[in-house]
Amino acid sequence: MGTVALAVTDGMLHFELAVAYEVFGSAPDAVTVPWYDVALCGTGAVRVGRFRLESDRGLDGLRDADTVIVPAWADVDVAPPADLVDAVRVAHEAGARVASLCTGAFVLAAAGLLDGLRATTHWAHTDVLAARHPEVEVDPDVLYVDNGSVLTSAGKAAALDLCLHLVRRDHGSSVANAVARRLVVPPHRAGGQAQFVASPVPARDDHPLAELLPWVMERLDQPLTVEDLARRARMSSRNLGRHFRAATGTTPLRWLLDQRIRRAQELLENTDSSVDAIARATGMGTATTLRRHFNRTVGVPPDAYRRTFRTRPRSGTEDAVLR
Incomplete structure (x- = not known):
C-alpha cells in the first residue's frame, strides 16, 4: 500500500517509533493484501531515546513517501530541527499523507500543516501546543484527529490507535482487526474517545x-x-x-x-x-x-x-x- 516513511532525528522517543514500525513493518500471516514498504528517513545515525538507529534514507526521502509518520518529539520546550520541519512540509506539498504521534504534532504545527485545523497531542502538552501555535485548534480530549491528509494522535497508546486507524482507512476493518489481534490490543477505539480514562475496565x-x-x-x-x-x-x-x-x-x-x-x-x-x-x-x-x-x-x-x-x-x- 505504498511507502510509509518514518521521520527520525535526534531527540525523538522510541516508543511511538516502535509502534509505527510494528504496525506498518509487516502484515499479519492471514493478510494477503499488498502491504506497506517502510523506510526510516533521517540524518544518518540518529539517537532515539537510548538507542542509535541508522537511517535507510535521508530526510529528503520523505517527499517520495505516500505516508509520513512523525513520532514523538522528546523535548517540547525546544523547537524541532528546521531540516525536519522543512522535509515534512515538502512531503505534504508533494502529496504525502502526514501523521504525527504524540508530541510529533509540534513538528507538524511548526511546518504549518495544522493551521486552521483541529489537532491533538499528549494531554500533558496540549496547553503548550495551543499557546505556541494559536492558529491551531487544539483538542485535549480526543485520542486522535483525522483531517484527511493530516492526522494527529494523543500520547503513547493513542499512537497505536491512530496507526490502526490508518490501516483501517487503507485496507478496511477486517485487516485492521487482524493487525490488532497480532498485537493483542483492542481492534478499535474511536478517535473522539477521551484521552484520559480514570478507571479502565x-x-x-x-x-x-x-x-x-x-x-x-x-x-x-x-x-x-x-x-x-x-x-x-x-x-x-x-x-x-x-x-x-x-x-x-x-x-x-x-x-x-x-x-x-x-x-x-x-x-x-x-x-x-x-x-x-x-x-x-x-x-x-x-x-x-x-x-x-x-x-x-x-x-x-x-x-x-x-x-x-x-x-x-x-x-x-x-x-x-x-x-
Whole structure:
C-alpha cells in the first residue's frame, strides 16, 4: 500500500517509533493484501531515546513517501530541527499523507500543516501546543484527529490507535482487526474517545460492566436502549452513564453505536448481504438509518465502503444467513 516513511532525528522517543514500525513493518500471516514498504528517513545515525538507529534514507526521502509518520518529539520546550520541519512540509506539498504521534504534532504545527485545523497531542502538552501555535485548534480530549491528509494522535497508546486507524482507512476493518489481534490490543477505539480514562475496565468478574458488555455484543441485532442496558446491569441510567464514562471514556449510546458500525463494516467486507439485511443484523432497523450513521461515522456510504474493502468473492450464501 505504498511507502510509509518514518521521520527520525535526534531527540525523538522510541516508543511511538516502535509502534509505527510494528504496525506498518509487516502484515499479519492471514493478510494477503499488498502491504506497506517502510523506510526510516533521517540524518544518518540518529539517537532515539537510548538507542542509535541508522537511517535507510535521508530526510529528503520523505517527499517520495505516500505516508509520513512523525513520532514523538522528546523535548517540547525546544523547537524541532528546521531540516525536519522543512522535509515534512515538502512531503505534504508533494502529496504525502502526514501523521504525527504524540508530541510529533509540534513538528507538524511548526511546518504549518495544522493551521486552521483541529489537532491533538499528549494531554500533558496540549496547553503548550495551543499557546505556541494559536492558529491551531487544539483538542485535549480526543485520542486522535483525522483531517484527511493530516492526522494527529494523543500520547503513547493513542499512537497505536491512530496507526490502526490508518490501516483501517487503507485496507478496511477486517485487516485492521487482524493487525490488532497480532498485537493483542483492542481492534478499535474511536478517535473522539477521551484521552484520559480514570478507571479502565479491569479484567475481573465483579466489575459493573464485566458481564454487560459481552451481553450487548451478542445482541447487536436487537433495538437496545440505554434503559435496556441499565436494567440488565441492575442500575439506574445515570449510574450506568458514570460507569461507562469512567471505563470507556464515552457514553453508553455512543459506545453502542460504535459497536453497531464496527459490526456493519465487518459484514460489508465479508458477506454478500444487502444493506437492508445488515441494518437489521446490526440493530439499525432500516437501510436509511444505517446509511446515515455509517456515513457520518466512517465518512463514506456503506456501498462505497464495500466496493473499497470487499475481501471475498460473492458466494450467494451469507445473505440468506442474515435474512
